[in-house]
Amino acid sequence: MAIARSQSTGSWALLSLLKSFLIWMLILEVCFLVIGFPIVTLITAGAAVAAIALLPLMPANAVLFVVSVVIGANLLGVTLLSIGLTLKGVYPHEVSWLGWLNQEAGSKQVPVYAACPLTCDVNSIALP
Numbered sequence: 001m002a003i004a005r006s007q008s009t010g011s012w013a014l015l016s017l018l019k020s021f022l023i024w025m026l027i028l029e030v031c032f033l034v035i036g037f038p039i040v041t042l043i044t045a046g047a048a049v050a051a052i053a054l055l056p057l058m059p060a061n062a063v064l065f066v067v068s069v070v071i072g073a074n075l076l077g078v079t080l081l082s083i084g085l086t087l088k089g090v091y092p093h094e095v096s097w098l099g100w101l102n103q104e105a106g107s108k109q110v111p112v113y114a115a116c117p118l119t120c121d122v123n124s125i126a127l128p
Helices: 002-034 036-053 062-088
Strands: none
Touching: 002 036, 002 062, 036 062
16 A cells, blocks of 8 residues: 555656646746747847858758757757756746746735726716
8 A cells, every 4th residue: 555655646746747847848938939029039030041041051951950950949948947947846836926827816906997096986876
């Protein structure tokens, strides 16, 4: 019974690490593409110049080669960062600025609208 319990605990730990790794991959990739948009545009411009420069050397495969290098470097960087964060023990649900991962019902935020100062105190309107 103790062996089965230890194997079950080991598999849950492995699943927890895998889940943490995949969530970190998603978060880091989205952050890179959204927040790092100026960097992405510079990388794209550099890749286009590199593809044009490589066209005389390998006419059929220059664009494919440059695109695969850029995408591969992006995925390699995000994967290495995700592995590092996961092995270091930083879990996404413990990070304070990733509160949407916790799905806590206790943290309710009241929406504030632009017209609220004009209409929030109005309880009812008397119609004739």
